[in-house]
Amino acid sequence: MKRRTFLTALAAAAPAGYLLTTVDFNSDTTLNHTYNPKLPYDRVPSDWKGTPRLSNGLFQNLHHPFEASLAAVVKWKFSKNPQEEEKKTDKRRLEVHQMPNPLPSGKDQLIWLGHASYLMRLAGVTILTDPVWIDNWALKRHSKLPLVPDQLGKVDYILVSHDxxxxxxxxxxxxxxxxxxxxTILTGMNMSPLLKPWMPKNPIQEAGWFQSxxxxxxxxxxxxxxxxxxxxxLTDTNQRLWGGYxxxxxxxxxxxxSDSGYDRHFKLIADTMGSPDYAIMGVGAFKPEWFMHPVHTSPMDAARAFMEMGGKHFIxxxxxTFDLSNEPLLEPLDWLxxxxxAVDGRMIYPVVGRNLLA
Incomplete structure (x- = not known):
């Protein structure tokens, strides 16, 4: 296999991993802070300076700098998965309910479409999050999409959390x-050059952290x-900003x-924005934990973060939906x-295609 093909295959196989980069993380850089001057700050932490960005243009996490390691991803992909046989024999899949068409009007909705994709209708506004609906060379769905895209109707906002x-x-x-x-596409800073060629007619707004x-x-x-x-x-690590909503x-x-490892930012968000009524938390693609924990929360870490945020409902x-890591597809739900x-009995049982609002 050619070197570029091999590395590209690793990128597909390890979407949460650390891959080869041309960036020298040991080079002399200084930490700056940035924001989009076209968008407001409504509420910010007391000592907020802006979104961290290095002088070489790369975005930075708040508390733990990201480091790339080809050795780590190679170690993971070429190590034996202790749950390999369990994954092969476990044929369970998510419960999926086909959505009615059209959706009931005048009613708030929060419908899981699989993975990190949701359809929300709040106060008459329709929102999609991170829509990944079509199989491609890197990702194959293991849960059926519960809607027909061209029957969806009007959507006001599409949220794309990261690249x-x-x-x-x-x-x-x-x-x-x-x-x-x-x-309108709502996303992070410097995402427009990626998205605009795909969606040339759609308006795009790019925000820094804590900007509305x-x-x-x-x-x-x-x-x-x-x-x-x-x-x-292969060469654009951390050039586009990632985040949640x-x-x-x-x-x-x-x-x-969206995607996140466990850290102090969960409490910071709740202290700044208030405790959420509904906290939609990632719980999968967490094994092996030595490799995944900086970028994905396990069900244990997600539960801990939820309790620290003081949320009312845990989703x-x-x-x-996608097989991204070592654990069986439904192991996170089994643990919960x-x-x-762990979540004080506040979990809403997730069913693809069903309205999850209590």
């Missing part, structure tokens, strides 16, 4: 750009920190984590069902 392929799929976004060119988007409706969506990283090709309507608040995601006290 990794299990959250940002070119084929899906090209399709949505044709079906709903009026939808410019929305017409009585809805507030704020881009918030995660402990993660970004990469699309804090979504507020008149009577509900929803925290959408697990980022498991069961066996340990309900």
């Amino acid at each position: 990794h392929r299990d959250h940002c799929d070119e084929a899906t976004l090209r399709l949505l750009g044709k079906l709903m060119p009026q939808a 988007y410019d929305l017409k409706e009585s809805l507030r969506i704020t881009f918030v920190p995660t402990r993660h990283w970004s990469r699309r090709g 804090f979504i507020e309507s008149g009577d509900r608040s929803i925290y959408f984590m 697990p995601m980022h498991f069961g 069902k066996a340990n309900p006290v």
Whole structure:
């Protein structure tokens, strides 16, 4: 296999991993802070300076700098998975309910479409998060999509949390750009050059952490920190900002984590934005933990973060749809069902295609 093909295959096989980069992480750089001057800050931590960005242009996590290691990903991919046989024999899949068409009008909705993709309808506004709906060479769905895309109807906002392929799929976004060119893309800084060729008619807003988007409706969506990283090709590590979303309507608040390792930012978000009514937390793609924990929360870490945030309802995601790591597809849900006290009995059981709002 040619060297470039091998590295590209590793990138597909290890979407949460650390891959070869041309960036010298030991070079002399200074830490700066940045933001989008076109967007407001509504609420920020008391000592907030802006989104961390190195003088070489690369974005930075708040507390733990990202470091790339080809050796680590090679060690993982060429080590024996102790759960390999268990994964082969475990044929269980997520429960999927086909969604009605059209959706009931005038009712708030929070519908899981698999992995990190949700359809939300809040105060009459329709939102999609991280739509990855079409199989490609890197990702194959193990849970059926519960809707027909061209029957979805009007969508106001599409949230793209970062550039990794299990959250940002070119084929899906090209399709949505044709079906709903009026939808505004809400994303992180420096994502436009990636997204605009796929969705040339869609307006795009880029935010720094704790900045709120410019929305017409009585809805507030704020881009918030995660402990993660970004990469699309072989030489663009951390050139685009990653993050999650804090979504507020008149009577509900929803925290959408996206991808994140455990860190102090969860408590920081709650202290700044308030405790969320619904916390949508990633729980899958967490093994081997020595490799995954800086960038993905395990169900144990997600439960801990949820309790620190003081959320009312816990909704697990980022498991069961794509096979990204060593654990069986439904192991995160198994752990949460066996340990309900970890989230104080506040978990909403996740079913693809069903409205999860209590």
